Amino acid sequence: MTPSTRKIVTFEKVAKHFGAVKALNGVDLHVDRGECLGLVGHNGAGKSTLMHVLAGTLSPSFGTIAVYGEDITSSYDVGVANANGIRCVFQELSLCPNLTVAENTRIFHPSLKGWGWKRRASALIRTKLDEIFPDHGILPDDIVGDLSIGKRQMIEIARAFTVTEAPLNLVILDEPTSSLDAVTSAQLLDYVRRVGGEDQSCILISHMLGEVLEYTDRIAVMKDGAVVANRSTKDFDRDSLVKAMGNVVEMAEIQKHEACERVRGETPLVLEAATDGADSVAFRAHKGEIIGLAGLAGHGQTALLLKIYDAATKRRPDLRIDGPLALVAGDRQTDGIFHLWSIAQNIGVRSLPRMVKRGLIDPLAETALGEEWKDRIKIKAPDMNDNILSLSGGNQQKALFARALASDASITLMDDPMRGVDVGTKLEVYDLIRAEAEKGRTFLWYTTETDELKNCDHTYVFREGVIVADIARVDLSEEIILQSSFKEHA
Amino acid sequence: MTHVRQIVEKPWIWSFVGMFLVWLATVLYTGGTGATQVITAALSFATFTVIVGIGQMFVITTGPGNVDLSIPSTIALSGVLAMKIMGGSDAMLAVGLGASLASGFAVGVFNYMLIRLLRIPPIIATLSSSFLILSTAIAYGRGLKIKPPRMLADFTSAQVAGVPILAVVIILFAVGMSILLNRTLYGRSVLAIGQNMRAARLAGIRVERIRFATYTLSAVLAAITGFLLAGFSGGASLNMGQEYLLASIAVVVIGGTSVAGGKSNVPGIWGAAMFMFLLVTMLNTFGASAGIRLILTGIIIVTVITIAGGDKPAR
Numbered sequence: 095m096t097p098s099t100r101k102i103v104t105f106e107k108v109a110k111h112f113g114a115v116k117a118l119n120g121v122d123l124h125v126d127r128g129e130c131l132g133l134v135g136h137n138g139a140g141k142s143t144l145m146h147v148l149a150g151t152l153s154p155s156f157g158t159i160a161v162y163g164e165d166i167t168s169s170y171d172v173g174v175a176n177a178n179g180i181r182c183v184f185q186e187l188s189l190c191p192n193l194t195v196a197e198n199t200r201i202f203h204p205s206l207k208g209w210g211w212k213r214r215a216s217a218l219i220r221t222k223l224d225e226i227f228p229d230h231g232i233l234p235d236d237i238v239g240d241l242s243i244g245k246r247q248m249i250e251i252a253r254a255f256t257v258t259e260a261p262l263n264l265v266i267l268d269e270p271t272s273s274l275d276a277v278t279s280a281q282l283l284d285y286v287r288r289v290g291g292e293d294q295s296c297i298l299i300s301h302m303l304g305e306v307l308e309y310t311d312r313i314a315v316m317k318d319g320a321v322v323a324n325r326s327t328k329d330f331d332r333d334s335l336v337k338a339m340g341n342v343v344e345m346a347e348i349q350k351h352e353a354c355e356r357v358r359g360e361t362p363l364v365l366e367a368a369t370d371g372a373d374s375v376a377f378r379a380h381k382g383e384i385i386g387l388a389g390l391a392g393h394g395q396t397a398l399l400l401k402i403y404d405a406a407t408k409r410r411p412d413l414r415i416d417g418p419l420a421l422v423a424g425d426r427q428t429d430g431i432f433h434l435w436s437i438a439q440n441i442g443v444r445s446l447p448r449m450v451k452r453g454l455i456d457p458l459a460e461t462a463l464g465e466e467w468k469d470r471i472k473i474k475a476p477d478m479n480d481n482i483l484s485l486s487g488g489n490q491q492k493a494l495f496a497r498a499l500a501s502d503a504s505i506t507l508m509d510d511p512m513r514g515v516d517v518g519t520k521l522e523v524y525d526l527i528r529a530e531a532e533k534g535r536t537f538l539w540y541t542t543e544t545d546e547l548k549n550c551d552h553t554y555v556f557r558e559g560v561i562v563a564d565i566a567r568v569d570l571s572e573e574i575i576l577q578s579s580f581k582e583h584a
Numbered sequence: 585m586t587h588v589r590q591i592v593e594k595p596w597i598w599s600f601v602g603m604f605l606v607w608l609a610t611v612l613y614t615g616g617t618g619a620t621q622v623i624t625a626a627l628s629f630a631t632f633t634v635i636v637g638i639g640q641m642f643v644i645t646t647g648p649g650n651v652d653l654s655i656p657s658t659i660a661l662s663g664v665l666a667m668k669i670m671g672g673s674d675a676m677l678a679v680g681l682g683a684s685l686a687s688g689f690a691v692g693v694f695n696y697m698l699i700r701l702l703r704i705p706p707i708i709a710t711l712s713s714s715f716l717i718l719s720t721a722i723a724y725g726r727g728l729k730i731k732p733p734r735m736l737a738d739f740t741s742a743q744v745a746g747v748p749i750l751a752v753v754i755i756l757f758a759v760g761m762s763i764l765l766n767r768t769l770y771g772r773s774v775l776a777i778g779q780n781m782r783a784a785r786l787a788g789i790r791v792e793r794i795r796f797a798t799y800t801l802s803a804v805l806a807a808i809t810g811f812l813l814a815g816f817s818g819g820a821s822l823n824m825g826q827e828y829l830l831a832s833i834a835v836v837v838i839g840g841t842s843v844a845g846g847k848s849n850v851p852g853i854w855g856a857a858m859f860m861f862l863l864v865t866m867l868n869t870f871g872a873s874a875g876i877r878l879i880l881t882g883i884i885i886v887t888v889i890t891i892a893g894g895d896k897p898a899r
Contacts, residue, residue, distance in 0.1 A: 403786065421786045429786050432779045434846050443776060443787045446769055454767040497787065 100126045101163065102263050102295055103148065103180065108157035109319075110143055112484075117143040119319035120157065125264055128293040130286055132306035132327065135316030135339055136516045137488025138474045141299050142184075144316070145266050148297075149182035150175035179263035181254040183270055187246050187427075191239030195219055195249055198238055203258040222252040226285045227278055243425045244391035244542070247273040251282060255289070264295045269487075271302060272513040273424075275391040275542045276576065283309045301516045302543070303335055315339055336517065364505060364536050367402060368412040375561040377554060379505070379536050384527065386550030387540035389579045394559035395540040399507045402538070417536075420444055420503030422494050424510035424540075430494045431482055438464025438478040440493050444501040467496035472522065487514040495523055499530060506530075508539045512546065524549050544572045555579060595840025596852030602838075602888045603859040610866040620746055622865055627751040628741075630857035632816075634754055635809045636828050637835040637853040638761050639802030643706075644836050645765075646798055647778040647845035653710040655806040655832050657718040658691045659825030662810030664725035667732060667820045674733045681811060688807025691717055692800030699799070700792060706799075721822060729819050736815035750812065755854070762850035774798060778845030834860060838888050859888070 101124045110118040118140045125131050135141050146152040147159070150172040158167045161178050175182075189198045199219040200206050206215050216234035223230045227248050238246060247270065254265050267286070271279035283305055286296050290311070300306050306313060306327075313330055315323040315338040323338040330338075361381040368376060377398065379385045387395040403421055405413040423429030432440055442449065442460040449459040464478040471492045475485055482490060491511060498506050512520055527537055528549065539550060547553050547570055555563040555578040563578040611619045636655050643652045662684040670680035691713070698709035731737075742749040765771035773794045776784040785791045809828070814820040837843060838859065839852025863884060867877040 407790065420788065423783070423786060428780075428782060430783050432776055432783060432846070434775075434779050443772070443789075446772055450769060454763065455769065455772065457767075501788070 102127055104160040106158045108154045111155045116319050121321055123314055123321055125295050127295055128290050130290050130296045130298060130310045132310035132313040133297055133299045134306055137519055138486040139316040140319040141316050145268055176260055179261035182266040183250050183254045184268050187250055189238045189246055189250055195236050196234040199253055202253055205259045218256050222256045226252050227281050242392035243273045262294060266297045268299045269514045303332055364416040366414045375564045377561060381536055382531050382534045383551045384531050384537045384549055386547040386553035388547055388553050388575050389556035391542055393556040395556050396509050399509050399540060403507060417504035418502055419505050420498035420501045421507045422498045422511040424513050426490055426494060433483055435482060436479045437475055437482050437493055440482045441467055441496045441500060444497045463500055467500055471496050488516055488519055491515050505536045510540050510542055544575060596849045596855055598891050599839050599852045599855030599859050603855050603862055606862045606866050610869050613869055624746045626858050626861045628748045629861050631751045631754045632809050632813050633831050633835055633857040634853055635805050636832040639805035640832040641836045641841050641848050642774055642798045643802045644841060645774050645778045645845055645848040646795055647781060650706050652802045654695060654714040654717055656825030656829045657714040658688060658803050658806035659810035659828060660822050661717050661721040662687050662807035663814035663820030663824055664721045666811050667730040667814050670733050672731045672733055674735045677733055677735060684807050684811040685804060688804035692803030696796045696799045731819055732815040740812055740816035758850050758854060775846055
């Protein structure tokens with residue numbers, strides 16, 4: 095394979111149609127050696143579909159794919175992509191949960207065989223994890239299913255960068271930082287920049303415009319299945335990028351809403367939880383408050399949310415909850431989606447008791463609820479009776495939001511729910527959450543994005559399962575959160 | 585056109601297609617004699633498979649690993665218990681039915697306790713409980729062959745114009761069960777749990793209550809089958825439930841219910857139960873030896889499942 099051209103992959107007029115839906119509508123794009131290409135766009139703009147075509151898991155309806163200048167559209171599949179060193183880290187994680195980290199590495203590398211393959215696979219993945227994520231705390235013998243989604247994401251990424259027989263030319267990272275906290279995200283992006291110098295290319299798909307602007311060489315903007323802008327990163331700034339995506343809402347909107355400040359304790363306490371640890375701060379939520387749960391990923395935030403959720407059905411002495419609960423899952427495949435059901439059924443499942451008439455569920459009420467939320471939360475779907483999996487990842491997430499917001503719950507738990515959701519949608523959902531909070535609903539919001547915490551009236555910072563700080567909105571800053579997250583190491 | 589496609593996409597349609605083809609082959613072979621009698625017989629015998637099949641369907645729908653293997657012994661226990669209590673007297677009919685239902689309920693509760701409290705996988709829990717149940721039936725029944733009350737025997741074998749009354753009752757019952765599956769909170773919860781138990785819990789479904797209800801329902805339906813079957817066949821015996829172990833699972837699968845859970849339907853169970861009976865009848869008519877019969881039964885079932893289960897992946 096002689097690199098006669100610097101273009102690793104070239105797409106010409108690539109289109110992909112699913113029935114009447116044109117997910118890709120003639121895309122022209124190429125990736126150079128050693129380049130980091132940013133790919134941005136709204137949910138459903140076609141980014142993930144394009145990457146599936148590139149990874150060989152979907153074949154295009156029209157158009158040509160050329161690798162090193164050679165047209166290989168007809169024979170292109172996963173095997174060819176692998177042989178040409180094209181790897182992909184998809185948004186939906188692909189590790190086998192019942193196997194260990196080392197075993198998952200072995201699946202990726204058939205050449206690790208014979209005596210001692212396990213030792214070699216362990217060494218391979220450990221080295222790469224150490225290289226990308228120092229202090230990752232993952233052992234090769236860990237069972238993947240026992241690890242948090244953040245750690246699973248780290249393994250998935252590290253595995254994509256390991257090399258045995260097949261070459262490594264291009265790694266596609268689809269929303270890699272959405273499950274990672276600030277520290278590990280930075281580690282990953284620094285690594286991507288380092289390997290760029292070694293002639294390895296990356297495609298970074300992200301809704302975090304900041305990291306795209308800071309770490310990529312070139313940015314391609316997608317809209318409605320086509321590339322609408324494709325320029326050097328130097329020629330973009332935040333505003334022009336947002337404009338190119340066709341997004342009229344400015345980021346400044348968030349700040350505007352911070353004006354509405356509320357004095358704590360005016361409304362009744364609806365939730366109180368004691369966490370383990372002697373010097374832990376008590377966790378409290380009042381009616382109508384938005385409470386943030388922050389800190390490094392996997393330090394007990396999700397565990398607390400689940401503990402609170404379970405306490406709704408089983409009384410616990412250390413928890414006091416006043417009102418029905420609903421949960422918005424972040425890990426939507428494992429915790430949220432019913433994959434055989436339609437979008438409307440997925441939204442309605444939490445509200446079924448309300449729709450019962452004379453002992454039977456009223457199908458009209460279910461359809462009506464689906465249509466109502468299709469408009470309210472702008473789910474991009476031709477028909478709410480379509481299967482939930484026909485939606486893009488971000489739209490699936492919207493359906494899960496709709497499920498919780500449509501329910502009778504007065505307290506909503508959110509487990510890092512904005513994974514893979516685009517900026518425009520996020521702002522819409524933030525507005526919705528604030529509006530609902532005004533009406534007296536309480537939100538507990540675990541997020542790995544510091545920007546989102548600005549929506550919260552109070553933020554609790556977690557470290558090793560213990561709440562180490564309680565920060566009011568006025569005092570909130572990235573520094574103070576990082577400081578509390580790392581106190582003991584500082 | 586869209587109507588045709590909608591019907592072809594129903595997973596249960598294939599069991600009815602299979603049923604019709606097998607019936608046609610039999611009738612063609614015999615030159616038309618016995619065409620209606622064989623349907624009457626199929627309706628009579630399929631009825632019992634349908635009742636246990638519906639119970640098994642709800643269990644299987646709750647997801648991978650869920651299956652009720654205690655159905656045969658529950659049938660035996662219920663039949664033996666009811667026959668002995670009634671002692672052939674019509675006056676004791678209600679008491680006998682009550683005892684039968686109670687035994688089914690008790691089995692369901694016991695099965696669920698093994699699964700939930702001792703955390704035994706359902707396949708092992710229901711298999712081991714089936715030994716205990718059968719031993720109870722043996723200890724209680726002790727080889728007595730008691731005739732069923734006349735009213736019960738009459739009811740289970742009554743026919744109007746070649747249509748068994750019991751089959752009509754169970755068709756109506758199946759309609760009710762179909763509504764239970766698709767239009768009630770219980771049914772929806774079962775379907776949700778079968779797709780993703782964790783997501784179901786986080787969507788506010790009381791997963792363990794639903795599972796409890798499901799295992800109990802299956803056992804109670806098996807008990808009803810035992811009661812009716814004893815009436816139909818002139819008394820209870822300890823091995824009367826034997827053939828329903830595999831039959832209950834086969835009709836669920838042939839009927840288009842997903843073994844992976846979360847997707848099921850009731851009509852297919854009727855089609856599949858009729859199909860299974862007619863298949864054996866056909867092979868008997870052809871004069872196939874026992875060995876050939878078993879081989880062909882196996883091959884045909886695999887074929888039907890392959891066609892019926894030809895589910896395209898959702899994406």
